[in-house]
Amino acid sequence: MAMQSSGAAPALPQAQRVMAAIADHRVLVSLVALALLPWLLPSKALAVNVLIYGVVVMGYNLLFGYTGLLSFGHAAFFGTGAYLTGIAIGRFGLPWFAAVPLAIAASTVLAAAIGTISTRTRGIYFSMVTLALAQLVYYVALQASSWTGGENGLRGFTVDHVNLLGLQINFLDPVNKYYVLMAFAALAIWAQSRILNSPFGAVIEAIRENEQRARACGYDVERCKLIVFMLSGAISAIGGCMSALHLSIVPLDILHYQTSGMIVMMVLLGGARSFFGPFIGAAVFLILEDVVSIWTPHWQIVVGAIFVGFVLFLPKGIWGTLLDLLPAARERR
Amino acid sequence: MSTELLRADGIGRRFGGFTALEGITVSFAAGELTSIIGPNGAGKSTFFNILSGTLSPSTGTLRFKGQALNGLPQHRFVHRGISRSYQITNIFPDLSVHENVRVAAQAMSVSYDIWRRRADLVELSERADAALTAVGLIGKRGQQAKFLAHGQQRALEIAIALVSEPELLLLDEPTAGMGPEETKDMVALLERLAERRTVLLVEHKMKMVLGLSQRVLVLHHGRLLADGRPDDIRSNPDVRRVYLGQSEGYG
Numbered sequence: 001m002a003m004q005s006s007g008a009a010p011a012l013p014q015a016q017r018v019m020a021a022i023a024d025h026r027v028l029v030s031l032v033a034l035a036l037l038p039w040l041l042p043s044k045a046l047a048v049n050v051l052i053y054g055v056v057v058m059g060y061n062l063l064f065g066y067t068g069l070l071s072f073g074h075a076a077f078f079g080t081g082a083y084l085t086g087i088a089i090g091r092f093g094l095p096w097f098a099a100v101p102l103a104i105a106a107s108t109v110l111a112a113a114i115g116t117i118s119t120r121t122r123g124i125y126f127s128m129v130t131l132a133l134a135q136l137v138y139y140v141a142l143q144a145s146s147w148t149g150g151e152n153g154l155r156g157f158t159v160d161h162v163n164l165l166g167l168q169i170n171f172l173d174p175v176n177k178y179y180v181l182m183a184f185a186a187l188a189i190w191a192q193s194r195i196l197n198s199p200f201g202a203v204i205e206a207i208r209e210n211e212q213r214a215r216a217c218g219y220d221v222e223r224c225k226l227i228v229f230m231l232s233g234a235i236s237a238i239g240g241c242m243s244a245l246h247l248s249i250v251p252l253d254i255l256h257y258q259t260s261g262m263i264v265m266m267v268l269l270g271g272a273r274s275f276f277g278p279f280i281g282a283a284v285f286l287i288l289e290d291v292v293s294i295w296t297p298h299w300q301i302v303v304g305a306i307f308v309g310f311v312l313f314l315p316k317g318i319w320g321t322l323l324d325l326l327p328a329a330r331e332r333r
Numbered sequence: 334m335s336t337e338l339l340r341a342d343g344i345g346r347r348f349g350g351f352t353a354l355e356g357i358t359v360s361f362a363a364g365e366l367t368s369i370i371g372p373n374g375a376g377k378s379t380f381f382n383i384l385s386g387t388l389s390p391s392t393g394t395l396r397f398k399g400q401a402l403n404g405l406p407q408h409r410f411v412h413r414g415i416s417r418s419y420q421i422t423n424i425f426p427d428l429s430v431h432e433n434v435r436v437a438a439q440a441m442s443v444s445y446d447i448w449r450r451r452a453d454l455v456e457l458s459e460r461a462d463a464a465l466t467a468v469g470l471i472g473k474r475g476q477q478a479k480f481l482a483h484g485q486q487r488a489l490e491i492a493i494a495l496v497s498e499p500e501l502l503l504l505d506e507p508t509a510g511m512g513p514e515e516t517k518d519m520v521a522l523l524e525r526l527a528e529r530r531t532v533l534l535v536e537h538k539m540k541m542v543l544g545l546s547q548r549v550l551v552l553h554h555g556r557l558l559a560d561g562r563p564d565d566i567r568s569n570p571d572v573r574r575v576y577l578g579q580s581e582g583y584g
Contacts, residue, residue, distance in 0.1 A: 194447065194448075195447050197450050197451060197452070198446055198447040198448065198449060198450065198451060199439050199443040199444070199445075199446045199447075199449060199451045199454065200444070200445055200446055200447045201447075201451065202432070202435070202436045202439060202451050203436070203439070203440075203444055203445075205425075205428065205436075206425055206428070206436045209425040209426065209427055209428060210423065210424065210425050210426070212419075212423060213423045213424060213425060213493070214425075215407050215408055216385070216387075216407065216408075216411065216416075216417055216419075216423070216494075217408075217411065217436065217437040217440045217493065217497070218408045218411030218412055218437075218440035218441060218444075218497060219408055219440050219444055220406070220408050220444075221408070223445075224444070224445070227445060231447075
């Protein structure tokens with residue numbers, strides 16, 4: 001027994017050191033992991049989906065995981081980013097590098113509008129208001145079919161080449177496409193890390209911990225929540241832009257509440273309030289979908305059962321549970 | 334001659350048909366330690382919440398250093414120089430002791446900054462350490478706040494309130510739930526705090542209040558029953574009747 005203990009003891013600190021080093025270099029680690037992803041997953045298409053949903057869920061995690069606001073409406077920003085990228089390219093003939101920032105900016109304005117209304121409420125009311133307003137966006141997209149394609153989704157825009165510093169990159173090649181889209185993900189990851197490390201990152205943690213105390217410290221809590229809502233919407237919209245560039249169509253379902261639910265499930269699977277959780281959650285969810293749907297068209301039943309298992313037995317998700325097992329890394333979430 | 338810091342004129346507060354406070358007119362001088370006492374339901378907490386901006390008064394005006402506070406949200410009170418602690422310990426439980434105070438210090442200057450790294454704001458960290466030293470918690474700076482003993486959590490909350498350098502410090506039952514030893518430490522801390530700033534205290538421990546305060550306000554049924562030095566309050570027949578009369582040996 002004694003020998004076993006002394007043999008096992010050094011392993012834990014080493015594992016903690018590794019986890020702490022990963023956390024300290026989280027942007028670099030994320031980028032290396034994402035760069036390897038197409039070669040680790042069964043298909044490039046799956047890797048692109050993980051990349052896209054990882055960014056969307058990362059944006060959502062800023063609001064839900066780090067600030068403690070459970071939104072059921074993030075599909076609105078994901079979808080708006082995608083639709084506006086497609087409309088800017090297909091209808092107005094803008095190049096992708098102009099369409100993407102415009103779509104992100106417009107989605108941020110939408111987030112400001114939805115956030116202004118929803119952050120005045122709390123708890124379940126906040127969740128319901130975000131859900132209702134996101135559904136409003138869905139029905140607008142459904143009705144404005146001359147702009148959005150209605151039920152058929154938005155089509156008629158394709159980015160087949162990307163010009164990067166004079167270099168023509170074939171965007172139809174899946175590997176090229178992945179790494180170009182990874183540049184967007186890199187931007188989102190860097191921005192998120194920057195926000196979390198900033199003084200404002202400390203404020204949102206304080207609000208999640210104790211809203212009343214944060215207010216008594218001198219913080220305008222409602223204003224802070226609105227800013228987080230906008231930042232979160234903007235990052236999720238980057239995922240939408242990536243989706244539009246990737247698929248060259250925007251399905252109406254991207255705005256549906258089921259998409260919002262999927263985003264919530266992904267963040268809970270991976271681990272809310274953890275930097276790597278969103279990408280892990282997106283990967284696990286999409287791989288499960290990919291694998292299980294081969295066996296049965298009712299893959300949601302299986303994935304749903306697994307999700308319930310996570311909620312009951314691993315409520316902190318995969319990365320959150322790992323951090324709890326290795327306390328030294330917890331401080332560097 | 335003392336300078337008037339805070340003035341409440343005809344402050345009243347109604348909750349539906351219930352009047353919790355009515356016609357409270359009182360002013361607080363700079364550098365004074367004042368306690369508010371009264372039986373349960375007297376309106377102490379309501380008055381305290383109004384003075385700290387947590388509640389708005391239904392009637393009356395509040396002026397701090399001559400400037401009206403009515404209508405300002407609570408966070409603006411802190412920026413004006415009024416900071417508070419709560420009756421039930423109110424900290425950031427999962428943050429470290431140091432981060433609890435550092436994040437409070439940052440509220441006064443860089444709330445919305447997303448460009449700098451918080452670790453680079455050395456001055457804020459030093460201010461947090463100074464506040465922790467003042468309340469005797471510097472040795473616990475790296476510990477998660479939720480693992481502190483009750484008395485230490487109360488002291489941490491005072492450090493959080495203190496780090497914004499308030500001119501008026503409002504403390505709501507700072508010794509609530511403390512044993513005799515912890516209370517003794519807290520009294521020593523309050524004495525040190527009162528040397529440098531105006532302190533307003535709500536407390537139930539009469540011996541402590543009468544020994545510590547320069548002035549005592551007594552509320553009863555939402556009205557100001559008495560206002561004076563501890564000796565005057567001790568001998569006030571109305572106060573003895575409604576609040577202290579049960580015991581002759583309260584002092």
